[in-house]
Amino acid sequence: MFIRVTARPFREVATATGSWTNHVGIVVDTSGREPVIAESTLPVSGTTGFSRFVGRSEQGRVAIARPRALSADEQRDVKAAAARRNGVRYDTGFDLHSPGQFCSRFVREVLLEATGVEVGEVETFGALLKARPETDLSFWKVWFLGSIPWHRETVTPASLLRSPALAPVFDGTAAP
Numbered sequence: 014m015f016i017r018v019t020a021r022p023f024r025e026v027a028t029a030t031g032s033w034t035n036h037v038g039i040v041v042d043t044s045g046r047e048p049v050i051a052e053s054t055l056p057v058s059g060t061t062g063f064s065r066f067v068g069r070s071e072q073g074r075v076a077i078a079r080p081r082a083l084s085a086d087e088q089r090d091v092k093a094a095a096a097r098r099n100g101v102r103y104d105t106g107f108d109l110h111s112p113g114q115f116c117s118r119f120v121r122e123v124l125l126e127a128t129g130v131e132v133g134e135v136e137t138f139g140a141l142l143k144a145r146p147e148t149d150l151s152f153w154k155v156w157f158l159g160s161i162p163w164h165r166e167t168v169t170p171a172s173l174l175r176s177p178a179l180a181p182v183f184d185g186t187a188a189p
Contacts, residue, residue, distance in 0.1 A: 014038050014050055014077055015174050016070035022105075022156065029141065029148045032171030034076065038066055039120045041092040051095035053119035055103045060095075067187040075187045078179035080130040090127035098123065106157070109135060109166040117168045132179055134172040139163035 015034040017027060027035040038052030038061065047063040054061075067075050083091065104113030121133045138161055142148055153161050173179065 014040060014066065014075060015170060016067060016075055018069055019071050025152050026169065027171070029145060029153070030169045030171035031145050032174065033074065034170045034174055037116050037120050037170040037173055039091065039095060039123055041095045051098075051119075051123070053098070053101065053103055053114040053116045057103060058098050058101045058114050058119055060099070070187075073186045076174060076184040077182040078174060079182055080124060080128060080132070080178055080180070083128060087128050091123060094123040094127040106162070106165070107167045109168060117170045117173050120173060121168050130178050132173050132176040133168040134176075135166050135168050136172070137163060138165050138167060141167070141169070
């Protein structure tokens, strides 16, 4: 599930990736009153109800994309893989190889572990920002305390949304 969070760092992620989306989570339970979304967010990863997750999105916009239909075992494995990542601190450096988590890495790793499906594109900050030369780097220089880590690998919500391994299901405004 993809949304657009309004906080400035997330808006800058969307701008740098040329996408409306800047945050992603994964559905781990549909048995209750509303779906439960697992996500990596500040300060630590955990779960959020659907209405609260979508309620954080600018103008209620949400996109849903999914891999091929998952077996019951794979669905349980997704839930378990996400649960193993609960309580992991959020990595504000968006480093694919850090001990922390960030949203797109979280979803990518959960799907890979549980289903073998690899989503999103791993890219360096250099490649990411070179692809969008109009991006104002001043925010990122401040964010990274004066020096953008050009060779650091990351994965973005936009690259997950564009992944050919995911099929779009819905893109629009969630009903109140």
